[in-house]
Amino acid sequence: MKITVNGAEREAEDGATVAGVVASVTRAPAGVAVALNDQVVPRGDWPTTIVREADRIEVLTAVQGG
Amino acid sequence: MEDPLVIAGETFESRLIMGTGGAPSMNVLEEALTASGTELTTVAMRRVDPGSRGSVLDVLGRCGIRVLPNTAGCFTAGEAVLTAKLARDALETNWVKLEVIADERTLLPDPIELLDAAEQLVDDGFVVLPYTNDDPVLAHRLEQAGCAAVMPLGSPIGSGLGIRNPHNIELIVERAQVPVVLDAGLGTASDAALAMELGCDAVLLATAVTRAQSPALMASAMRHAVTAGRMARLAGRIPKRRYAQASSPWQGLSSGG
Numbered sequence: 001m002k003i004t005v006n007g008a009e010r011e012a013e014d015g016a017t018v019a020g021v022v023a024s025v026t027r028a029p030a031g032v033a034v035a036l037n038d039q040v041v042p043r044g045d046w047p048t049t050i051v052r053e054a055d056r057i058e059v060l061t062a063v064q065g066g
Numbered sequence: 067m068e069d070p071l072v073i074a075g076e077t078f079e080s081r082l083i084m085g086t087g088g089a090p091s092m093n094v095l096e097e098a099l100t101a102s103g104t105e106l107t108t109v110a111m112r113r114v115d116p117g118s119r120g121s122v123l124d125v126l127g128r129c130g131i132r133v134l135p136n137t138a139g140c141f142t143a144g145e146a147v148l149t150a151k152l153a154r155d156a157l158e159t160n161w162v163k164l165e166v167i168a169d170e171r172t173l174l175p176d177p178i179e180l181l182d183a184a185e186q187l188v189d190d191g192f193v194v195l196p197y198t199n200d201d202p203v204l205a206h207r208l209e210q211a212g213c214a215a216v217m218p219l220g221s222p223i224g225s226g227l228g229i230r231n232p233h234n235i236e237l238i239v240e241r242a243q244v245p246v247v248l249d250a251g252l253g254t255a256s257d258a259a260l261a262m263e264l265g266c267d268a269v270l271l272a273t274a275v276t277r278a279q280s281p282a283l284m285a286s287a288m289r290h291a292v293t294a295g296r297m298a299r300l301a302g303r304i305p306k307r308r309y310a311q312a313s314s315p316w317q318g319l320s321s322g323g
Contacts, residue, residue: 006113006114007113025114025116026114026116028114028121030123030156031121031123031156031157032114032156033111033152033153033154033155033156034152034155035148035152038148040148040151040152040155042155043155058113058152059113059114060111060112060113060114060152060156061111061112061113061114061121061123061156062109062110062111062121062122062123062133062135062153062156062157063109063110063111063112063122064086064087064088064089064095064109064110064122065085065086065087065108065109065110065112065136065138066085066086066087066108066109066110066134066136066138066163066165066272
């Protein structure tokens with residue numbers, strides 16, 4: 001199935017989790033947050049949240065700014 | 067002199083809040099933050115970059131500085147609220163510097179979206195520090211909405227034009243029951259001192275330091291300017307007069323000549 005991660009379309013296996021998607025883009029142990037279709041997925045829910053066809057996932061962290 | 071800044075019940079010895087944008091490297095940023103003496107510093111939320119090395123969070127952690135996420139780059143209340151919630155989850159803080167801008171050319175706040183976002187975030191339990199126009203009416207509305215401080219601009223972000231409307235800043239200060247933080251547009255130390263002399267409780271700046279030729283030296287200058295301006299405000303300046311007032315006595319002048 002196809003999902004979009006940080007604006008880029010990619011393939012994901014059936015049953016893939018948000019935790020798996022996050023691990024594929026960053027190794028940072030903290031300071032990261034996830035939005036799934038514009039809703040925050042709390043860190044504690046990452047391992048049990050299954051991604052589905054056409055999901056849009058944003059993985060954000062803090063950068064220099066302001 | 068014990069004179070802490072208190073925002074939402076939290077106490078800060080430093081009245082200089084720093085931003086982290088614009089620094090040419092993490093090393094330069096760390097030196098500048100250390101020189102500034104700041105205890106509260108903003109970061110932005112962006113997509114993770116798998117290739118990036120070194121995090122601004124590591125710098126803040128090493129310096130023992132509290133992180134203040136912002137919603138920079140958001141144009142609508144909806145975007146800002148989502149960004150604030152993501153920041154809360156990522157950084158484990160319910161404090162947010164709320165920015166909702168109207169366009170990329172001026173980066174001026176969109177007052178309608180800003181107030182909407184502030185109300186939503188306050189309802190959700192955030193400590194909201196809104197970057198706002200130098201508009202006393204809007205500042206008051208934001209305070210009424212439950213914001214923990216109001217942060218009027220001196221002039222557009224990154225412009226270095228200083229405080230273009232000191233009269234409005236004074237009006238905001240006179241009325242506010244929450245801390246007033248002069249945010250954006252400062253160019254050099256005298257601008258920061260003026261903000262404090264006008265009665266602001268703190269100053270928030272980034273570009274003036276991070277893009278100075280010597281960021282650490284400018285950070286130190288800002289630190290001293292904020293302290294000097296605050297002390298001058300508390301000391302009570304003399305009234306301005308149209309004509310001279312001799313400080314030496316007239317009595318006892320010799321009648322030479």
